[in-house]
Amino acid sequence: MKRILLVEDNAANRKLIGDHLRRAGYEVREVESADLGIALAISERFDLVVMDVQLPGTDGLTATRLLRASPVTRTLPVLAVTAHAMRGDEERILAAGCNGYAAKPIAYKEFLALVSQLLGASGVNETRGDS
Numbered sequence: 216m217k218r219i220l221l222v223e224d225n226a227a228n229r230k231l232i233g234d235h236l237r238r239a240g241y242e243v244r245e246v247e248s249a250d251l252g253i254a255l256a257i258s259e260r261f262d263l264v265v266m267d268v269q270l271p272g273t274d275g276l277t278a279t280r281l282l283r284a285s286p287v288t289r290t291l292p293v294l295a296v297t298a299h300a301m302r303g304d305e306e307r308i309l310a311a312g313c314n315g316y317a318a319k320p321i322a323y324k325e326f327l328a329l330v331s332q333l334l335g336a337s338g339v340n341e342t343r344g345d346s
């Protein structure tokens with residue numbers, strides 16, 4: 216089963232996103248801060264991180280840059296979710312190292328398609344790494 220790390224500070228959003236991912240068949244680990252998320256991403260194996268951009272303390276884009284800087288999580292796919300999808304945000308999010316993003320309120324059909332797409336890409340790499 217694919218494991219997803221969900222970093223979201225808002226408890227209601229965290230449960231909603233987590234429930235959608237679990238119903239889609241994923242194992243989900245939920246944390247409320249970037250610092251907890253970074254520590255977990257480095258100490259455990261995940262296939263994807265769903266990263267809220269607006270977090271208190273270390274924000275989601277700073278967290279993604281930190282993940283990209285670590286050899287352990289350098290290639291771990293990160294899907295950003297943001298409440299402020301404005302002009303220039305896509306460039307900012309992708310420049311931080313995120314592999315894609317979804318705007319809140321989340322359209323779950325498109326969101327889950329993007330999750331599946333990013334997991335598929337990582338699966339190819341895993342297969343290559345194992346052989």
Ligand code: MN
Nearest residue numbers: 224267269270
């Ligand atoms: Mn937030």
